[in-house]
Amino acid sequence: MKWEIRKGLKYTKTHEWADFKGDLVTVGITDYAQDMLKDVVYIEPPEIGQKVQAGESLAVLESVKAVTDFYASVDGEVVEINETLLEQPELLNEDPYGAWVAKIQVDTGYENPNLLDEDEYAALVKKEADQ
């Protein structure tokens, strides 16, 4: 497959990744998502302290042509945002797994059964790419 899918991460059906480290979840967009968007020129980030629910819009990404929502993959509270992306939104294209969007504090023991593992996500990408 031409798109990188990292092992050990969880994925949404809307092409976000989530990296669980205890109660802190780092979220970003997948390689497939950045390739579909191409040329991200602006990100409207969430606010620190903002409460979010999985499936809700957390940020807005804009490419030259389109406006796209970035959805939260977990329930929790935004505790950090990647301010580098405000100046360099192109990092989302260049290094999608390095260019995290936000860090979200979740309740201890929180799980989201709707998230996909890397194999399930790879199958989803393959299916979408074949369409």
Place this chain on the structure above:
Amino acid sequence: MAELLKTPLYEKHVALKSDLVEYGGWLMPVQYEGVITEVHSTRCSAALFDTSHMGEFLVEGAGATEFLQEVLTNDVSVLNEGRIIYSPICYPHGGTVDDILIYCYHPKKYLLVVNAANSAKDYAWLSEKVRPGVVLSDLSAETALIAIQGPNSLSALQSLTDAPLEQLRYYRFIPQVELAGVNCMVSRTGYTGEDGFEIYCAPDKAASIWDKLLETGDDCGPSLTPAGLGARDVLRLEVSLPLYGNELSEKITPLEAGLFRFVSFKKGFFIGREALQKQKEKGLTRQLAGLVLQDRGVLRKGYPVIEGENEIGVVSSGTYSPTLNKSIGMAFLAPDKVTPGNLVEVMIRNKPRSARIVNMPFYRRGSQ
């Protein structure tokens, strides 16, 4: 939805892995490598665009000039062999049917090049107005159109022909040119603000011309980049050219879009003249202004423009400009608000963002 139309270059776009989208009933490439790369290539080198979705109508006969004088706002009597002009077509109420190019073979034969999405509507409108002594025919299905745009266009195109292209002036055309052995019509026109040409040929020859042009770069510097509708829209907006559906429509007159130069009140009668004359005398209630976003974000069509509590207009087109590295847009504002240098606010997802009113165009060839 009806089956989408495909241009003769459709297979090329698929092979080049472009993103294909619906546009005006056609399945068209919106981008190949990406809009930013394609815009830079057009400004710095040259890019190739498939614009075969555009419509082409032939107007022939002893009454051709008179007919066009009646349906167009611009004055075609100034045209002679090999010249081209731009003109809106208006309804009697002054709203715009379409904005088109008119190629003059001679005063009894013209080619009209119309927007793809308006093609059927235009043909019906023009057919209704056609008079004895004028024959209108639709050549769209037998015409492919490729645009080559950018400073390297001349050298790239010249490598395929002996015709003296450097002598072809802006808004002029040569009806018969042999390009790599294929009979074409070539004009020095475009929708990007750069030097460039538009190439008309038979649909079954389009792919070979396209391939030959993409190959030209191998010997003479950087190769040509295929560019999609995404780049085309950014390029035209950077040089403030109107897009039908955004800056022109049935509800928007050419005067409101700032196209005074293309409305000839001195030529005599034309459809829409009375309404436009009245609008000119009474003064416009809205006019097009250039905006540069000062805050972060991207201006988009439909965003409201506000001053204090009041909505003073709406964004008609907006984008991120890769050439200027900022977001630019055009907006219809109340004329008394159009003061270059002034700040207004644009509502982006319910938040006011600061934008400056600027003179247009945003970009001029060679200015960066």
